[in-house]
Amino acid sequence: MKPIRLSVNGRDIEVEVEPRQHLADFVREELLLTGTHLGCEHGVCGACTVLIDGAPARACIAFPVALDGAAITTVEGLADDPVAARLREAFMAEHGLQCGFCTPGMLIMARDIVLRRPGADDAAIRHELAGNLCRCTGYIGIIRAVRAVAAERAKAGEAAVVTRSGAVAPPLHISPLTLPVAPARLPDGQDARPGRSEDKPAAGAGFVPEPLRNPVELVQDFEVPASRAQVWALFQDPAQVIACLPGARLTAPSDGRRVNAEMLVKLGPIQAAFGGTGVIAADPANWTGTIEGGGVDRRSATRVQARLVYGLDELPGAAATRVRVEVAYVLQGPLAQMSRGALARDLAARLTAAFATNLTALLRGETAPAQPAPLDAGSLLFSLVKDWLRRLFRRA
Amino acid sequence: MVAQGQDGERSGGAKAHKGVGASVRRKEDARLLAGRGRFIGDMRFPGQLEAAFLRSSLAHARIKAVHIPAHLEGRAFVHADMAGVKDILAKTGLPGFRVSAQPSLASGKVRFVGEPVVMVLAENRALAEDLCEEIEVEYEELPANVDMLRAAKDGAALIHEDWAENVFLVSSTEKNFDETLKGAPIQVTREVRTSRQCMAPLEGKGCIALFDRTVEQLTLWTSTQMPHIVRSGLAECLGLDTRKIRVVAPDVGGGFGWKGLLQPEEVCCAWASLRLDRPVKWLEDRREHLIAAANCREHHYVMTAYADTEGRLLGLEAQAHVDAGAYSVYPFSACLEGAQVVSNLPGPYNLPAYRCRTYSVCSNKPPIVPYRGVARTGVCTAMELMIDAVARAAGLEPYEVRQRNLVRPDQMPFTSITGKDFDMGDYPESLRRAFAMIDHQGVRARQQAAEADGRRIGLGYAVYCEQGAHGTSVYHGWGIPMVPGIESCGARLTPDGTLEVRIGSQSHGQSMETTLAQVACEVLGIDPELVNVVHGDTAMTPYSTGTWGSRSAVMAGGAVASACERLAGRIARIGAHLLQAPLEAVTVRDAQVIGPQGSVSFREVAATWYLAPQNLPADIDPDGLDLVAGYRPTVDTGTFSYAAHACVVAVAPETGEVEILDYVIVEDGGVLLNPMVVDGQIYGGTAQGIGTALYEEMIYDGHGQPLASTLADYLLPGAGEMPDVCIAHMETPSPNTRFGQKGIGEGGAIAPPAAIGNAINDALAGLGAEMTVSPMTPRRVRDAVEAARQKASAESRSVGGFAS
Amino acid sequence: MKAARFDYLRPVDCAGAIAALEDASARPMAGGQSLGPMLNLRLSRPGCVVDISRLPELRRVEERPDGILYGAGLTHAEFEDGAVADPTPGFLARIAHGIAYRAVRNRGTIGGSLAHADPAADWPTTLAALGARVHLAGPAGTRELPVEAFILGAFETALAPGEIIAGIFVPRRSARARFGYRKSCRKVGEFAEAMCAVLVDPEGDVQRLAIGATEARQLVIAEAGTAINSPEVVDDILRAAGLAADPATFRLRREVVRQAIAALATKSQPEGQPA
CATH class of the missing domain: 3.30.365.10 (Aldehyde oxidase/xanthine dehydrogenase, molybdopterin binding domain)
Known part of the structure; x- marks a missing residue:
């Protein structure tokens, strides 16, 4: 908990906040100012729009801990604001609301528009309202209401107002609801996460790989400067194989047939840790083998299944070996629910390439990548989510 | 006692035309524009727990195991914990219809991404989500049926394993169709496809369940379009008498159909509130809506x-x-x-x-x-x-x-x-x-x-x-759990002569608080401002199948008119007595009873009935100024x-x-x-x-x-x-x-x-x-x-x- | 969803911020318009959020003879409103006006946008076309890079661990300079499927063209005279950059580039912008 001071609707408050609590939850849950609505919590829909130091902002992606000293105005704080009053009247006259859920955010945005742009025409109003979604009205009544008030202000000769860093007069009667109430959450420490229970079966005890359905598949060939027997021996040592995968490590010693491993993936601001189990099968007669495994990023419940088939061919002279690796995988769960799919191949290719590089280094006798760093930005899952990221964050 | 020549305002009559056909401003607007609506997320009760659902990450899989750490005992629940709760069944009477049983928490297998598997309760949502991360579900994946054309074919993995194919129902009709058509000069064939959508009301679904000891009723506040239907469905799933359940819809932030169903999460919250004797709340967030709905x-x-x-x-x-x-x-x-x-x-x-x-x-x-x-x-x-x-x-x-x-x-x-x-x-x-x-x-x-x-x-x-x-006549042949019939409305003149009308459908943006008051105005001449339209609460309203199928203006509107007409008759009898005029000689208009020699306002009629019964004749109709009337269209x-x-x-x-x-x-x-x-x-x-x-x-x-x-x-x-x-x-x-x-x-x-x-x-x-x-x-x-x-x-x- | 737990620090100066960011689990946050949603979706789980929005160095506007050095923490709205001086004839305000929505522009920062390096965002492509340079501060000191060298790919930058963007230097352009900008978005304020920015300044013989919303870093042509004058050259450039594989997408990109070039002549304002 961190202490902060805020002015909310003209009342100064001192309060301790949990850093992760966003401003909309703070005013709704701690101050009972429930006029600020949550429509998405991703900064897209605009229902939670409030004024921070006079300027509209998304309360769902603003955090009070970072707003120390700021003045917040919610829809309740505009009770006596003359511009908001005029807009309320216009919204009623033009049927600018139906269910009313988007309305507080819409009203706050509308007020900002008529202040900044008196006389704004329909095209300008549509552009300015684009970040506030309404599912009921089709916007027509809202646009008419904003246009009417914007035109009135222009006609009255009102100058454009800079709302950034502007002050907003508090309501005449400060609502008792702006008093902080006892937080509903547990105090710090009481909810510290204990370790996992013992009832969970030992990881991988009964692991049977499932067949992969519609996997993404790719193949990579590379040569390594070592004899086939040397390479084969390496492939039979799970610890060494795992060490060649960026970000991966064994979580328990392997019996040579089963591996319990963990793989960290860090992609820009996203982190995932896939823990899982694999089964190794070797066919020495044909110099081929298979590693099949499945893992879960427990926090996001994203599941990955993968299969690696390798085959070794002796090159002329017996001093070098061609390694053929076929990788197939399926990713499902929240980390998969955001991409357009096709880009996953690219990242798996990078992973396979890194594997080849590390394996070659190891066979050359260079230092094995003891604790290889997870592939950072521009690697692994990163590509998978980049389309999605673009959709979400093109605005930054 | 008899007030003569009162103006409309004092009598409660509408001065300007505010009845049917008038673009009256909405009565709902003032509270919503002030941020004073009361949506489900705005409500909370002392001791309330919030639910987060751990949902299936796979589209089709068998659940092999759910690993719940011991310290989550009493906070995390799976299907087996809800013994006695019945699956949601929406059967039809149509021949060949295959029945699916929808468990409120997945049982044995999961059938779509987002299906609830574990309910986790904590003091707030963030904590409940923290706890969800400690739970692990082991799945055995099955082939997912994603493309409906392939899902319907032989050999597709069966979603309900006792079915012969992945088809609920084949509906067909044929009339006057014969092979001579194949000789038509113009024949055009097209393949048309429309994509899957989310309804995406700005407010997600949500509910709070609480056992109300004072009336021994489980009360479910829920963001719904059809409180009476949710009540019936919930009673069926929980095995409770319907009288033991009250369902209330507060302000609802848009529905469009998404809030016209009994939701598994509603059943879970209701069950948990009974089991734990604590208020239990769930709010659907945007991610849940997009993924699971x-x-x-x-x-x-x-x-x-x-x-x-x-x-x-x-x-x-x-x-x-x-x-x-x-x-x-x-x-x-x-x-x-x-x-x-x-x-x-x-x-x-x-x-x-x-x-x-x-x-x-x-x-x-x-x-x-x-x-x-x-x-x-x-x-x-x-x-x-x-x-x-x-x-x-x-x-x-x-x-x-x-x-x-x-x-x-x-x-x-x-x-x-x-x-x-x-x-x-x-x-x-x-x-x-x-x-x-x-x-x-x-x-x-x-x-x-x-x-x-x-x-x-x-x-x-x-x-x-x-x-x-x-x-x-349209619905009974389907044999689904809901057949609309006669729509009812309760109408009550209050002691001060204002009006309450109570309807069982629910207004979530349709403006019924205004339009139905206009209907009352049309019949009784009472200013819509003096009419309260009460809706969305099974304890306060007569049964209705709710708001769906573009029905409320016709059905609730008709019911309000019927109830107001019946009420007008009762008002007229009291008014006629007060005016000392024969019943046939008085009319009800502008919120007054108007007789040959004067008029009496609703306020005075109501005051007489409630506060001065000594002024009523001994043979007065005892049924009074509070009634329920029904309506259905002629066809x-x-x-x-x-x-x-x-x-x-x-x-x-x-x-x-x-x-x-x-x-x-x-x-x-x-x-x-x-x-x-x-x-x-x-x-x-x-x-x-x-x-x-x-x-x-x-x-x-x-x-x-x-x-x-x-x-x-x-x-x-x-x-x-x-x-x-x-x-x-x-x-x-x-x-x-x-x-x-x-x-x-x-x-x-x-x-x-x-x-x-x-x-x-x-x-x-x-x-x-x-x-x-x-x-x-x-x-x-x-x-x-x-x-x-x-x-x-x-x-x-x-x-x-x-x-x- | 609600954010997973994180700690919060607000260092008082750049050095403090850099030190705090040496913890690998720490993430910088300025306007929070990109990080906020990621936190709420629990996709980003920093151990600590380091608030750099109030660092004095990130709020400066330093006029130099050849341009202006902006602190990275200046908001899109401050550019849109002309609250900070502009070394171009109004280009920065114009671009800022088209970024997302006003409520986002009030908090989102120019530095945050560059650090996020979304190929479909407005600033990276615009600033690349304007020939801007990124000033970085980190444990190893300060350095500067042209925008096109700073952005390595989609969401990939040259930022080293612990390093932050301190400022962005935008070169001065003459009053006769023209800027053509076009993006194709599915809806107002949403991400672009294709975008192009063109700068022509007769004084100094500047002709730069940047193509954004590719799957990778912006395609920047520093000597774009031929491309601007002959559309076939643009086709070749797109082909050479591997952006012509899908014929329908190729046509989209080509059209957007042509329209951006055409916009040089019309001086068109973005939608909804007062003339």
Whole structure:
């Protein structure tokens, strides 16, 4: 908990906040100012729009801990604001609301528009309202209401107002609801996460790989400067194989047939840790083998299944070996629910390439990548989510 | 005692006309504009726990194990913990319907991504989500049925393993269809597809369950469109007497159908509140909604239209698939949509011959729920794209082909080829007016010249009729858990002479608090400001199936009128006594009882009844000023509002961008209770239709993973995407309803994909491109243009190889 | 969803911020318009959020003879409103006006946008076309890079661990300079499927063209005279950059580039912008 001071609707408050609590939850849950609505919590829909130091902002992606000293105005704080009053009247006259859920955010945005742009025409109003979604009205009544008030202000000769860093007069009667109430959450420490229970079966005890359905598949060939027997021996040592995968490590010693491993993936601001189990099968007669495994990023419940088939061919002279690796995988769960799919191949290719590089280094006798760093930005899952990221964050 | 010559204000009468037909300002607005609405998320109770659901990350899998750490005992619950709770069953009486049992928490297997598996309770949502991360579910994956055409085929992995195939129901009809049609001069075949959508009300669903010891009732506050239906369903699942349950809908932030069902999460919260004796709350967040509730609009059609050279339809043959998702939803079932496809596909046209077969397919996606317009948005898109295709094949104006096939006013009332009883109206006239308003000739002239910016202009029409306020005769044959019958209203004159009307349907943006007060005003002359419309609470309102199917203006409106009329009779008797006039000599008007020599206000009538009974005659009717009355229309097969939509678009073939330049709607909702509100419903519906036409689509990958989890991936139309729609009204009264009103709530959402699609195809016709998949995104437009170009260049090569 | 737990620090100066960011689990946050949603979706789980929005160095506007050095913490709205001086004839305000929505522009920062390196965002492509340079501060001191060298790929930058963007230097352009900008978005304020920015300044013979919204870093042509004058050259450039594989997408990109070039002549304002 961190202490902060805020002015909310003209009342100064001192309060301790949990850093992760966003401003909309703070005013709704701690101050009972429930006029600020949550429509998405991703900064897209605009229902939670409030004024921070006079300027509209998304309360769902603003955090009070970072707003120390700021003045917040919610829809309740505009009770006596003359511009908001005029807009309320216009919204009623033009049927600018139906269910009313988007309305507080819409009203706050509308007020900002008529202040900044008196006389704004329909095209300008549509552009300015684009970040506030309404599912009921089709916007027509809202646009008419904003246009009417914007035109009135222009006609009255009102100058454009800079709302950034502007002050907003508090309501005449400060609502008792702006008093902080006892937080509903547990105090710090009481909810510290204990370790996992013992009832969970030992990881991988009964692991049977499932067949992969519609996997993404790719193949990579590379040569390594070592004899086939040397390479084969390496492939039979799970610890060494795992060490060649960026970000991966064994979580328990392997019996040579089963591996319990963990793989960290860090992609820009996203982190995932896939823990899982694999089964190794070797066919020495044909110099081929298979590693099949499945893992879960427990926090996001994203599941990955993968299969690696390798085959070794002796090159002329017996001093070098061609390694053929076929990788197939399926990713499902929240980390998969955001991409357009096709880009996953690219990242798996990078992973396979890194594997080849590390394996070659190891066979050359260079230092094995003891604790290889997870592939950072521009690697692994990163590509998978980049389309999605673009959709979400093109605005930054 | 007798006040004479009081003005309207003192008597409570409405001075200006505020009854039926007046654009009265909404009574709901003041609280909502002040941020003083009370939505489900705004409520909380001491000791409340909040739920987070750990949901399936796979589309189809067996649950091998759920690992819950010991310290979550009493906070995390799985299906086995809910012993005694019954699965949600939405059966139908239709022959061949396969019943799916929907467990409130997944049992044994999961059937779609987002299906709840574990309920976790904590002091707030963030903590509950923290705890969810400590739980692990082990799955054995099964093949996911993502494409409904393949899911319906033999060999697909069975979603419900006791079924023979992944099909809930096959619906079909055939009339006058014979092989002679195959000789028709014009035969056009098309494959049309509409994509899966989310309804996306701005407020998600949510509920709070609490056992109210004072009345020994489990009370569920829930964001619903149908509190009485939720009550019945909940009683069934929990094995409680219905009297032990009260369901209350507070302010509801939009529904559109998504809040017209019994939700598994509602059952879970109710159960948990009984088990723990604590208030339990769940709020659906946007991610949950997008992942677990993309549940509507996914249709596929293969259609052949037969016509003569004049463009007159001779017959229509269709095979349709509706992706109904994993379960049959309570109360509408998994087959409402498919059955509506069969019966509504011919639309407002006089079709001589028809054959249609529809498969309601079970898939590994969220269960289908009727969304505003229900199947009609899909069938209108399919049928209207066909009409334009026929027109192109016949070399005729699409406008003209429509005029030649629409049911004419002289044929009304008309029974359609699927047995729909069209009540009244002039369909061709609505189209004629749209033709004039969109400036058809002007647009055609403009198309002759190339646009300076290289874009192509297109003009499109769509006509539909919308059955609303379906009654018993429409629904009883389906055998679903809900059959609408007589709608009731409670009316009570309070001791100060103001009025409460209590209805069992629910208003969540439809403005019923205003329009039903206007109905009371129309009957009693009381100012709507002095009328409270109480709705959404089973403890305070008579039974109703709720708000769905464009029914409330007709049904609740009729019920309020009936109750007010009955109340007027009782008021009149007391008033006549006070006026010392014979009952036949008094009338009720302007919130007064008016006699030959004076009048008495409602206030005085009420004061006498409640506060001064000594002034009543000994033989007064003891039933008093509080009553319940019922209503149903004279014909209960539903009202048929209709509309013609016309639009002009500009399409940029290179970028695929589509701009709507003009959009007009000529609609007939009969008598409008409040024209401002009706326009608002049409605008809002149209915006959703534009979303369907151009923006909204939940894409699934081959494993059934939904690929949008924020509103930045799933695009809803914003102010910048909504054109300035122009509406004209025709107002042909329905002969069957109390005021001649018709249901209009859904219509706006029905026609836009068809009108816009036709306009885009009109624009692209010169390039040889035609689109039949919605939404018509820039990507799809570009691909269609590219495909047409490649086809053209292949053809020119094959004819002689000279470049154009 | 609600954010997972994180700690919060607000260092008082750049050095403090850099030190705090040496913890690998720490993430910098300025306007929070990108990080906020990621936190709420629990996709980003920093141990600590380091608030750099109030660092004095990130709020400066330093006029130099050849341009202006902006602190990275200036908001899109401050550019849109002309609250900070502009070394171009109004280009920065114009671009800022088209970024997302006003409520986002009030909090989102120019530095945050560059650090996020979304290929479809407005600033990276615009600033690359304007020839801007990124000033970085980190444990190893300060350095500067041209925008096109700073952005390595989609969401990939040259930022080293612990390093932050301190400022952005935008070169001065003459009053006769023209800027053509076009993006193709599915809806207002949403991400672009294709975008292009063109700068022509007759004084100094500057002709730069940047193509954004590719799957990778911006394609920047520093000597774009031929491309601007002959559309076929643009086609070749797109082909050479591997952006022509899909014919329909190729046509989109080509059209957007042509329209951006055409916009040089029309001086068109973005939608909704007062003339």
